[in-house]
Amino acid sequence: MEKETKQKPVVEWWQSPDARPELEACLAKLNEAPDATDPISIFSLFSQALNLPWAGKGRLDNQRKRSDSQGIVDILLAIPASRQEELCDAPEMLALANFVPHIMNVKTLRESELYVPGEAIPPKLKSDASVEHRQLANALQRWRDERKEEARSQTLKKLGTLLYTVRSNIAHGEKTMRGPDLAKAERDRQVCEITLPMIHTVEDVLLDHPTQKLIAYGTLKPSEPNHVVLEPLTDQEWLDIEIEGTMIDLAGGLKGFRWCDSRTRHKAMLLKSSQLPSLWGRLDSFEGRAYRRTLATALVGELTVVAMIY
DSSP: OOOOOOOOOOOOGGGSGGGHHHHHHHHHHHHHGGGOOSHHHHHHHHHHHHHHHHHHHHHHTTOTTSOHHHHHHHHHHTSOHHHHHHHHHOHHHHHHHHOSSOOOOHHHHHTOTTOOTTSOOOHHHHHHHTHHHHHHHHHHHHHHHHOOHHHHHHHHHHHHHHHHHHHHHHHSOSOOTTSOOTTHHHHHHHHHHHHHHHHHHHHHHHTTOGGGEEEEOSTTSTTSGGGGGGTTOSSOEEEEEEEEEEEEEOGGGOEEEEETSOSOEEEEEEEEOTTGGGTHHHHHHHHOTTSOOEEEEEEETTEEEEEEEO
């Protein structure tokens, strides 16, 4: 009888040491998002964060001249197939695709002689300007009907195009050749509110679910006094890891950690649990204001993973 052999985990491009500069810059942007107070600022930070991995992949692939739109499509298509399916099946994807009125492309509006700010947009122009949103809706429906690789890839391509469209819309000011578009700021806010859950899901799926991973370097580790807080998680998996940064002594004998302050490595443990998202609120309250939950990198051997840390 042949012995069963375990399949080696897939090593993704962003886990390479060569990708660390863009990955760490991406996480720094994502860690700024909780401080933002309006949907446009939050979406802009997520968009800037997403721009860094596709720039990094372009550098590693020696394809620096590709467009930003193609860059986001490339990193979506580089996600392993099982997580691509997860992204296409996410409720956030369905909600975005089915949302009406459809998101319009500001560039298409501005280039049309029929567009006059403050006046009703002609139906034909409205249809032309919302083609990216309709294409996503159509591609997603095809995926849901067929469950084939080509339909899945098309859905991700159309998602990347629509996210780029929203990003570009925000970059445009209110000035047009036919006067100021005073309603644009409110339209941008509404579109960002619609799109934020999807771009948040993209970041989480792209980086292999950091919201389902916790770096523990103190009393939350197994056999430590506060490990009991994690007892509701019934699917716990623990790994020995190293983290790079500065360990700090706090009042009461507790430890703190500053990620990326140095390249000094410290021993820690990584908890993986699909149930962690349901426990973050309780953990945030337990840790208190002295400990802020952020994204950070950790090393399993020399392989980079992304997880939450306090």
